[in-house]
Amino acid sequence: xxxxxxxxxxxxxxxxxxxxxxxxxxxxxxxxxxxxxxxxxxxxxxxxxxxxxxxxxxxxxxxxxxxxxxxxxxxxxxxxxxxxxxxxxxxxxxxxxxxxxxxxxxxxxxxxxxxxxxxxxxxxxxxxxxxxxxxxxxxxxxxxxxxxxxxxxxxxxxxxxxxxxxxxxxxxxxxxxxxxxxxxxxxxxxxxxxxxxxxxxxxxxxxxxxxxxxxxxxxxxxxxxxxxxxxxxxxxxxxxxxxxxxxxxxxxxxxxxxxxxxxxxxxxxxxxxxxxxxxxxxxxxxxxxxxxxxxxxxxxxxxxxxxxxxxxxxxxxxxxxxxxxxxxxxxxxxxxxxxxxxxxxxxxxxxxxxxxxxxxxxxxxxxxxxxxxxxxxxxxxxxxxxxxxxxxxxxxxxxxxxxxxxxxxxxxxxxxxxxxxxxxxxxxxxxxxxxxxxxxxxxxxxxxxxxxxxxxxxxxxxxxxxxxxxxxxxxxxxxxxxxxxxxxxxxxxxxxxxxxxxxxxxxxxxxxxxxxxxxxxxxxxxxxxxxxxxxxxxxxxxxxxxxxxxxxxxxxxxxxxxxxxxxxxxxxxxxxxxxxxxxxxxxxxxxxxxxxxxxxxxxxxxxxxxxxxxxxxxxxxxxxxxxxxxxxxxxxxxxxxxxxxxxxxxxxxxxxxxxxxxxxxxxxxxxxxxxxxxxxxxxxxxxxxxxxxxxxxxxxxxxxxxxxxxxxxxxxxxxxxxxxxxxxxxxxxxxxxxxxxxxxxxxxxxxxxxxxxxxxxxxxxxxxxxxxxxxxxxxxxxxxxxxxxxxxxxxxxxxxxxxxxxxxxxxxxxxxxxxxxxxxxxxxxxxxxxxxxxxxxxxxxxxxxxxxxxxxxxxxxxxxxxxxxxxxxx
Numbered sequence: 001x002x003x004x005x006x007x008x009x010x011x012x013x014x015x016x017x018x019x020x021x022x023x024x025x026x027x028x029x030x031x032x033x034x035x036x037x038x039x040x041x042x043x044x045x046x047x048x049x050x051x052x053x054x055x056x057x058x059x060x061x062x063x064x065x066x067x068x069x070x071x072x073x074x075x076x077x078x079x080x081x082x083x084x085x086x087x088x089x090x091x092x093x094x095x096x097x098x099x100x101x102x103x104x105x106x107x108x109x110x111x112x113x114x115x116x117x118x119x120x121x122x123x124x125x126x127x128x129x130x131x132x133x134x135x136x137x138x139x140x141x142x143x144x145x146x147x148x149x150x151x152x153x154x155x156x157x158x159x160x161x162x163x164x165x166x167x168x169x170x171x172x173x174x175x176x177x178x179x180x181x182x183x184x185x186x187x188x189x190x191x192x193x194x195x196x197x198x199x200x201x202x203x204x205x206x207x208x209x210x211x212x213x214x215x216x217x218x219x220x221x222x223x224x225x226x227x228x229x230x231x232x233x234x235x236x237x238x239x240x241x242x243x244x245x246x247x248x249x250x251x252x253x254x255x256x257x258x259x260x261x262x263x264x265x266x267x268x269x270x271x272x273x274x275x276x277x278x279x280x281x282x283x284x285x286x287x288x289x290x291x292x293x294x295x296x297x298x299x300x301x302x303x304x305x306x307x308x309x310x311x312x313x314x315x316x317x318x319x320x321x322x323x324x325x326x327x328x329x330x331x332x333x334x335x336x337x338x339x340x341x342x343x344x345x346x347x348x349x350x351x352x353x354x355x356x357x358x359x360x361x362x363x364x365x366x367x368x369x370x371x372x373x374x375x376x377x378x379x380x381x382x383x384x385x386x387x388x389x390x391x392x393x394x395x396x397x398x399x400x401x402x403x404x405x406x407x408x409x410x411x412x413x414x415x416x417x418x419x420x421x422x423x424x425x426x427x428x429x430x431x432x433x434x435x436x437x438x439x440x441x442x443x444x445x446x447x448x449x450x451x452x453x454x455x456x457x458x459x460x461x462x463x464x465x466x467x468x469x470x471x472x473x474x475x476x477x478x479x480x481x482x483x484x485x486x487x488x489x490x491x492x493x494x495x496x497x498x499x500x501x502x503x504x505x506x507x508x509x510x511x512x513x514x515x516x517x518x519x520x521x522x523x524x525x526x527x528x529x530x531x532x533x534x535x536x537x538x539x540x541x542x543x544x545x546x547x548x549x550x551x552x553x554x555x556x557x558x559x560x561x562x563x564x565x566x567x568x569x570x571x572x573x574x575x576x577x578x579x580x581x582x583x584x585x586x587x588x589x590x591x592x593x594x595x596x597x598x599x600x601x602x603x604x605x606x607x608x609x610x611x612x613x614x615x616x617x618x619x620x621x622x623x624x625x626x627x628x629x630x631x632x633x634x635x636x637x638x639x640x641x642x643x644x645x646x647x648x649x650x651x652x653x654x655x656x657x658x659x660x661x662x663x664x665x666x667x668x669x670x671x672x673x674x675x676x677x678x679x680x681x682x683x684x685x686x687x688x689x690x691x692x693x694x695x696x697x698x699x700x701x702x703x704x705x706x707x708x709x710x711x712x713x714x715x716x717x718x719x720x721x722x723x724x725x726x727x728x729x730x731x732x733x734x735x736x737x738x739x740x741x742x743x744x745x746x747x748x749x750x751x752x753x754x755x756x757x758x759x760x761x762x763x764x765x766x767x768x769x770x771x772x773x774x775x776x777x778x779x780x781x782x783x784x785x786x787x788x789x790x791x792x793x794x795x796x797x798x799x800x801x802x803x804x805x806x807x808x809x810x811x812x813x814x815x816x817x818x819x820x821x822x823x824x825x826x827x828x829x830x831x832x833x834x835x836x837x838x839x840x841x842x843x844x845x846x847x848x849x850x851x852x853x854x855x856x857x858x859x860x861x862x863x864x865x866x867x868x869x870x871x872x873x874x
Contacts, residue, residue: 057083057086057087058083058087058090058091058094058095061076061079061083061091061095061098062094062095062098064076065095065098065099065101065102066098070106070107070110073102073106073110074107074109074110074113076095076099077099077102077110077113077114077117078113078116078117080095080099080114080117080118080121081117081120081121081124081126083095084121084124084126084127085124085126088126088127092127092131092135096135096136099114099139100139103139103143108148108150108151111143111146111148111151111154111155112150112151112154114139115140115143115151115154115155115157115158116154116158118136118139118140118158119157119158119161121136122136122158122161122162122165123161129165129166129167130167130170132162133162133166133170133174136162137162137166137170137174138174140155140158140159140162141159141174141175141178143155144156144159144194145188145190145191145194149190152190152194156194156197156198159175159198160197160198160201163175163198163201163202163205164201168205168206171202171205171206172206175198175202176202176206176214176215179195179198179199179202179218180214180218182194182195183195183196183199183218183221183222185225185226189227189229189230192222192225192227192230193229193230193233195218195222196222196230196233196234196237197233197237199215199218199219199222199234199237199241200237200240200241201240202215203215203240203241203244203245204240204243204244208245208246208249211244211245211249212249215241216245216249216253219234219237219238219241219253219257220253220257222234223235223238223257223260223261228264228265228266228268228269229268231261231264231266231269232266232268232269232271232272235257235258235261235269235272235273235276236272236275236276238254238257238258238276238280239276239279239280241254242254242280242283243283247283247284247285250280250283250284251284251288254280255284255288255292258273258276258277258280259292259296261273262274262277262296262300267308267311270300270311271310271311271314274296274297274300274314274315274318275314275318277293277296277297278297278318278321278322278325279321281293281321281322281325281326282325286328286329289325289326289329290329293326294326294329294330294334297322297326298334298337300315301315301338301341309368309371309372309375310371312345312348312371312375313371313374313375313378315345316345316374316375316376316378316379316382317378317381317382319338319341319342319345319378319379319382319386320381320382320383320384320385320386320389321382321385323338323342323385323386323389324385324388324389327389335389338389339386339389339390339398342379342382342386342402343402345375345376345378345379346376346379346380346402346405346406347376347402347405348372348375348376349368349369349372349373349375349376350376350405350409350410373411373413373414374413376406376409376411376414377411377413377414377417379406380406380409380414380417380418380421381417381420381421383399383402383403383406383418383421383425384421384424384425384428386399387399387425387428387429388428392428392429392430392432393432395428395429395432395435396432396435400435400436403418403425403436403439404439406418407439407442407443408442412448412450412451415443415446415448415451416448416450416451416454417454418443419443419446419451419452419454419455420454420455420457422436422439422440422443422455422458422462423457423458423461423462426461426462426465426466426469427465429469430465430469431469432469433465433466433469434466434469437466440462440466440485440488441484441485441488443455444488444489444491444492445488445491445492449495449496449499449501449504452492452495452496452504452508453501453504453507456492456504456507456508456511457507459508459511459514460511460513460514460517463485463514463515463517463518464514464517464518466485466518467517467518485518485519486519486523486527489512489515489528490527490528490531492508493505493508493509493512493531496508497535497539502541502543502544503543505541505544505547506541506543506544506547507547509532509535509544509547509548509551510547510550510551512528512532512551513550513551513554515528515555516554516555516557516558521558521559521560521561521564522561524555524559525555525559525561525564528555529552529555529556529559529568532548532549532551532552532555533548533552533568533571533572533575535548536548536549536552536576536584536587536591537575537576537579537584537587545587545590546587546590549587549590549591549594550594550598552568552591553591553594553595553598553599554598556568556569557598557599559708560708560711560712561712562709562712569607569608572588572591573588573607573608573611576588576591577611577612577614577615578611582618582620582622582623585615585618585620585623586622586623586626588611588612588615589612589615589623589626589627589630592604592608592612592630592634593630593633595608596633596634596636596637598701599701599705600698600701600702600705601636601637601638601639601683601698601702602702603701603702603705604637605637605638605643605646609634609637609646610649612627612630612634613627613631613634613649613650613653615627616653616654616656616657617656621663621665621666624657624661624663624666625663625665625666625669628657628666628669628670628673629669629673631650631654631673631677632673632676632677632680634650635647635650635677635680635682636680636683638650638682638683639682639683639684640682640683640684647682654670654673654674654677657670658670658671658674683695
């Protein structure tokens with residue numbers, strides 16, 4: 001304990017009072033240390049606790065149970081399941097008799113341990129059922145009425161589990177027959193309470209005649225018990241009994257008992273009867289519901305406000321289920337009354353808010369407010385059921401104000417519950433989901449991170465409903481209905497980042513992967529993408545960094561502008577892959593792993609292959625080690641023979657590692673990686689049966705990436721055409737037709753090439769129009785709610801939806817396109833850092849060498865030059 005620092009300008013006081021204060025602090029420390037000294041064992045105690053090491057497990061257990069201390073006996077009983085697995089015969093013969101003897105005088109801790117061990121032996125099926133019943137059942141029954149309630153409940157839970165597996169004859173002789181005497185009024189309350197719970201379990205084990213003759217009379221007797229605890233306990237078992245005896249007996253035997261118990265003088269008995277009636281609504285027919293149950297429930301609800309608040313808590317919890325079960329029996333007036341009753345519960349206690357400090361409020365008032373909070377929390381839980389009760393079409397008129405109050409409730413548990421239910425509410429409203437846009441923003445901006453954490457569990461599904469539902473079905477107008485969404489999402493992320501709850505931050509970043517479905521590519525680029533990169537470089541929590549990395553890769557995957565994609569790639573390579581911090585270089589390798597998963601193989605080889613394998617020369621051993629683990633995935637992106645030169649560079653880097661690596665741990669991993677690389681089979685340019693599914697998936701990814709490039713080009717051309725006069729458009733069309741006729745024969749084409757030689761009747765304008773429509777729909781493709789599994793997303797999409805219809809070429813011709821389509825069309829359209837002389841790596845197949853995959857040659861003019869000449873035309 002340190003004294004407080006002196007105030008500025010005041011000399012330290014070394015007077016007598018100050019010294020006495022320090023002495024008192026030292027005395028407190030001495031008192032704290034005393035129990036530690038006393039807890040040390042003396043040599044005599046250590047001698048008594050010492051056991052001969054030569055004893056077997058069985059002999060040691062017998063010795064400790066006979067002569068050991070209480071803690072040693074508890075340890076033996078806790079280890080009893082292990083002994084039963086190793087040597088069941090000797091354990092039953094020698095150890096279990098000693099356990100029976102010890103349990104007669106055992107402490108509470110030993111009794112609880114024995115109950116758990118006996119249950120574990122049953123669950124593990126260490127011995128046959130009949131052996132278990134012969135050896136353990138009597139011990140369990142003997143301690144059911146232990147004076148300690150916790151011990152009695154523990155043994156009862158074990159017995160209820162045993163009843164599930166015992167044969168009928170054993171149940172009849174060992175449990176049911178003694179139960180007749182145990183349930184009599186002459187027995188203790190504890191004995192009768194145990195009998196109630198056992199009867200509820202036994203009902204499902206016997207035939208209907210036995211139940212009528214032996215069990216139901218006991219049930220009726222206990223329902224009429226003089227003690228309200230017994231009546232309440234038996235009433236809660238009536239649900240299980242009713243499910244075991246069927247609808248007819250339930251109506252003739254159970255329902256009359258429930259009606260009588262619902263009028264009981266004890267509030268806990270009435271509450272148990274109400275809950276049991278609600279749970280059994282499905283068993284009763286319409287007449288019973290309307291003539292018998294509805295009047296009881298109505299009377300119970302009317303009296304609940306005059307009763308204890310605990311009854312209101314239970315009533316508010318079961319109200320949704322009650323309204324749903326009695327839906328067809330309500331008159332319009334009763335329907336309105338129950339709805340108003342629910343609305344009243346939703347605001348219970350809010351009228352008493354006075355803004356006073358909690359320390360000034362009496363404890364009983366605080367306790368009452370906590371109960372009111374529980375009532376409103378249960379009302380929030382039941383909101384989806386009440387929306388069904390009033391019909392979603394009437395939500396705005398009937399329940400919107402209630403929903404608004406719950407979303408703005410002053411207590412966090414209420415807002416937390418409504419955040420959990422928000423997705424269900426959104427689904428129920430369907431086309432009316434636009435009504436709760438503001439409440440979504442409110443919960444996203446909630447000051448409690450618990451509320452935010454509950455909301456983001458289904459955030460992708462909620463945003464998808466928001467973007468596709470509402471009054472307008474036009475996808476392009478989806479953002480106009482959510483003007484505050486982006487500020488709310490960014491503020492939520494910043495709040496999560498500033499807190500210590502990194503799991504909430506990680507989850508939120510993972511859910512942000514749905515944003516390409518909801519907002520535009522430019523909005524993601526300017527408001528979210530740079531933030532993901534910042535988190536990767538500055539955050540100190542590894543799972544958060546990985547979540548940001550994966551989400552950034554998805555943003556990059558669906559970015560619609562080539563310049564922006566190149567800029568992000570450049571930053572990833574320069575700031576992470578070539579960063580000064582080894583931590584950033586490790587995150588670059590994580591990003592490469594996500595790139596391999598999300599993008600096509602050609603994309604990774606074009607931009608990230610060389611920067612990744614260059615880290616074999618990294619000065620930090622951890623970076624080289626992580627790269628070694630990644631090398632098999634890196635090799636899987638190569639295709640032979642198109643990527644032969646990249647394979648040679650990979651093999652060269654691995655050989656250097658084998659020869660020059662000095663770190664023994666890295667070298668061991670390198671050797672294992674080399675063996676794994678040698679066993680790998682290379683993928684070929686042509687489809688192979690063993691890689692068919694993977695190649696097909698990669699083909700779809702590549703098609704989508706190529707289409708993104710073409711979409712951008714078509715949109716630019718559309719913008720240019722929209723700004724020109726009709727004469728300029730005709731002149732441009734003629735010039736393009738002339739240019740098309742002069743294209744080299746061996747050059748593959750990926751954009752529409754209309755002209756006189758075209759075999760299709762479509763005109764250039766019609767082709768561009770249809771492709772532009774597809775380009776607009778591509779950004780609106782349902783990026784499925786399972787954003788972590790991109791394979792499902794790709795498989796769900798139809799291949800034909802992504803393949804541009806090239807004039808005069810089959811639809812599959814887009815597969816053979818060279819990867820130069822990822823390059824900028826001309827140098828003027830790229831920032832200075834992405835000029836032709838830029839350092840952005842380009843290891844695409846066929847770049848600077850023979851492109852065997854696309855059928856090109858070294859002498860053939862590159863596709864980039866042709867597109868450049870086309871775009872340079874005014």
